[in-house]
Amino acid sequence: MMALEILPGLIIAIPFLAAAFNRIPGLSDYRTFVDWISIIAAALVATLAGVLCFYALESPVIHWVGGWEPREGTVIGITLVADATSTGFIFITAVLTTAALAFIYKRYETIGSFMHILTLIFLGAFSGFVLAGDLLTMFVFLELMGICSYILTAFKIRDEAPIQAGFNVAVVATVGSFIFLMGSAMMYGLVDTPNIAQAADRLSNLPASPALGISISLLITGLAVKTALFPFHFAHADSHSVAPAPHAGLFGAVLMQAGLYGIARLSGLLLDVPAINIEMFPTLLITAGVLTAIIGAVMSIAQNHLKRLLAFSGIAHIGIAAVGVGVLNTNGLAGASLYVVGHAAVKMSLFLIAGVILHQFSTIFAGKLSGLSRKSWILTAMLVVGALALAGVPPSGLYGGKVLIEEGLKDIGLGWIIYILYFSAALTGAAVIRFTVRVGSSTTPDDEDPVYVHEGSKETIQKGGFFYMSAIPCILLIAGVFITLSPRVTGGIERAAERDFNRSAYVDLVIFDKKEQFVKTATQDFWKIDYLAKGIASGLFAVGSGVIFASRRFDTSRIRRGPLAMLRNLHSGHVGDYMTWLIFGTVVTTGWFFWQL
């Protein structure tokens, strides 16, 4: 048992040590060495997190840093809480990071070791954020994770779009973390502890006060900025569309989801207290989630640039997962978890496919690329499968997640919202289908290229390695498509959601070291004809509308008037506009909490 308790610490330490190792002068010149150290470190984290997840499903593991355990019910140390949800999430991220590093191995030649180091620090910071049991540790790792993402966004520093997007996302997301810090400082002032479990315990005796409302709303707003919920999604869309393909994949698959994980954790633990009217929170988060899903999906189908298309598609899907979290019951949270897992695999693989296309044909802009189906049937097939998976065709993880979210929505009497979610998901699938059809035809379109991202200058990119590079997204895609078929995975996620977001179980676990046994009796039946019909219908809708919108009459880059053009103009790339949206969102959230207090 002792050995298990050091694993959470090791999971955080290994990537940082490997990153430091890669900077040893002289050694870092040997590129193969750097690659192998990074890949082995990430794979090791994946293994350890997998082992820990396996055990944590039975009983969660608590690690007190430096052995400072609670004394008489008072927390005095820093804790890492490794339960099934957090370790499972780290497992997914470590697997995707391994895939990204394996992809970098063949894709880039003369980048030195910086990209590897940033990727490893990202993994370490991610693990720290997810495991952290107190608000201040969460802030530190949240911002460290953010810093890696800003630098990776602006990695191609000689091009115009990456530096602009890097600046925007650095300003907006930093303000987001500072808002989170303000919230946690006020929470500390109220309950005299940064520890989340202890805070949850003490909040139950606290009267309602304006300070409490502001504190909670700032915590949630700060995390929502990181989650890229509307109206905070603008800078994230820019960032994901210009970052190097493997990192854009990581951002779209797990970075935003880390913020959502934080919201799920804190709303389960801190909101369920007498001083706060819990009823209001689902309305707020579900509204934000639905708006994010719709805007992301519409913007996604209006793009001709594959990475930008996928960036908006990621934002649409985080909105859908946010609805699952906003439901605040076991089904919704389990649905959000399964949705995030399935989406992570599919989105990462689509971004890597974008990387492969870029590698082979030097462009991922639909107006420039042509005859893809003739040049490479395997990439075309993978794009189509990815599009269907995004649309939620069974048995992909996104289908299973939506089934659970639907059950959760029905429990609180909002079952109709699921149709909006199916529609948004189908639109993101249609966007990928539209791209595939447009680049599949052999005629060369003559559109002007409005994209100013010059993807990696020629000399930094290796030649060859096509099959190696396509194999990585292929494996991920297969995992994402068939995940719902495994009852072990879905059952485990449902059990984890029931225990890990339960307030009293968490408090007992962390402060009093009592492990409650949960036996989830009813597991969801994913194969009812009702669900299957919805999933297949959205797949058909995606294919149909994708093919229709692929025709030149619907060339969205030529639309200059109307609602779509207005929506596009909102995504202006201007940092001041984005900040105005951020202020607007913060005021709305804080005002909402005040109104409902």
Add this chain to the structure above:
Amino acid sequence: MTELTDFLPYIVVVWLAIIGLYGMATSGNLFHLIMCLCVFQSSIWILLLSIGYRREATAPIFDDVSPEVSVIDPVMQALSLTDIVVGATIVAILLTIAIQVHKRLGTLDPNQLNSIQK
């Protein structure tokens, strides 16, 4: 009088946060924008320190005072130091990018940056 002095830091916090955010939203120069971010950030330092402050208390160093003496909360002090480090990192990154923007595009005005596709 005591109530006012207890409350005063929070007024400063709100004021600095508002002008910092306003400056970031309306700035016409990237360097100015970074300075506004610093102003916003200093509001957080004041918030942290005023939450940790205890009246009639001394610094949390138990070298020459007895452990029973009431001290200022060291957690908030440590956190403001951490936040200063985070802020320095962010400002360094932002300045690097701003210099690069100036090199590439010859301007620091965010209104003239339009390299991102809508």
